[in-house]
Amino acid sequence: MTDRSQRLLDSSGPRGPKPRRRFSKNNILVYGVLFIAAVYYLLPLYVMVVTSLKGMPEIRVGNIFAPPLEITVQPWVKAWSGACTGINCDGLQRGFWNSVRILIPSVLLSIAVASVNGYVLSRWRFKGAEFFFSLLIVGAFIPYQTMLYPIVIILREIGLMGDLGGLVLVHTVFGMPILTLLFRNYFAGIPEDLHKAARIDGAGFWGIFFRIMLPMSLPIFVVAMILQVTGIWNDFLFGVVYTRPDTYPMTVQLNNIVNSVQGIKEYNVNMAATLLTGLVPLVLYFISGKLFVRGIAAGAVKG
């Protein structure tokens, strides 16, 4: 940093009143950095969108940054219902519906179980609860790779290897540590007196859970839901290990479509397929705003 620019940066205090000259050199520098960063983050999305709307001849001769001369939705149609993986040519829709069928039960089941767990750990202390809780936290950090094979054996034993049901179980189990932690910490913040008052009034274990804890914790349920929906939808590892081609979730099928070595590469179809796969978490991101940030921040440090 030169002396000159150093002085420029110092000239307005970071907490001071809004600078009057909107285009001072300092501001140009600051907005310049923000703008360049924004280009870096937006570029791939932009390129994906324009590529997916072009025809293949235009892609072969053109510039990947240029907007389409002729807009066509053909690549999207083909990606959804005609792209091939191996011998199947029914498009990404199969992966999409598989992912939906995995997502809904996994999210509901894991949140139901984890919220009760969190409730028990925060309010109905039992012997060894602390130890139990520490084990769970450590569990959250174990790399998935060390548990992959034992789970294959378990799933084979109960006959769910390769089934969507097996994957639902896997997602539920792996969602447990982080979700339980999330719910326990939230419930622990609800005043103890409420709990005591309810007990005096004769409410039991479930009565307190459904009539006091649940109504007071809607935000944390939304956070947990966001965390699980993005996590499960974006999962690739479990999908590739525990399913077979006809039960592949969307991410696995997408990778197979795009990275297949056979045939001519149809980049427009590939990009449409990629966007289709990213659409669910992206929509969730744009509609949920601040809660999304809380959800992913909570999940940032899991195994």
Added chain:
Amino acid sequence: MILVTLVVFIGGTLWTIIHSFTSSRLLPKLNFAGLDQYERLWGTRRWLVSIDNLMLYGLLSLLLTLVIGFTLAAILDRKIRGENAFRTIYLYPYALSYIVTGLAWQWILNPDLGIQSVVRGMGWQSFSLNPLNNPDTVMYGILVAGIWQGSGLIMIIMLAGLRGIDADIWKAAKVDGIGTIKTYLRIIVPMMRPVFITALVAIASGIIKLYDLVVALTNGGPGISSEVPAKYVIEYMFRAQNLGQGFAASTMMLLSVMIIIVPWLYLEYGGRKNDR
């Protein structure tokens, strides 16, 4: 369910560790072979390349993500017009899966039709940007995509940390005539140590798991030049039918995670217990 979780997590992990000392191949067997698998592992070029790649990727990604995340957060913290819009733009890649990230960047970095061809088309014929097909640069290509996906999260964590800093600190620094950059480096960053540690753990645990991104971008190629440990584990367990190697490699991964996590857990949770 919670009990099932613990049985799967603890039991499964122990099972894997125990079986890493056997010579299991197609099926897990308890024919103990001592440290054979580990000796083989550390004598395999593919594993050594994986470790090298992970170190390079890990170090650079840690450094760059922290610097980019903190810089963007520090700028956004200075009462910026359109802060929300910028924040939304920086974070959205984090909502996307590594597969989507990898495929998008694979297309942008495509040597025949991507950035390279565009710049050459503008008249700069000798321009070359083809990291994914060169063994020496492939990890940097993966790095660009990884940072694109993950730095927004770190920016958010840092921004939350910066917002938690008392405005009086800034006033005091100003009164003492300390420059902005110096205030950040000497006062604010040291104050944000816990935030940096959280960010560090988040980045580090993500780095060790690096798998999907590599599969989508290069599938380990060219040759074995972008292999990573997590991929090694999967390949040996489910494709090469050499379970023992897979178990030994995954145990090494567990060990490295524990080296990072245990001190942090101790600081985070062990410390709090003493306060009570």
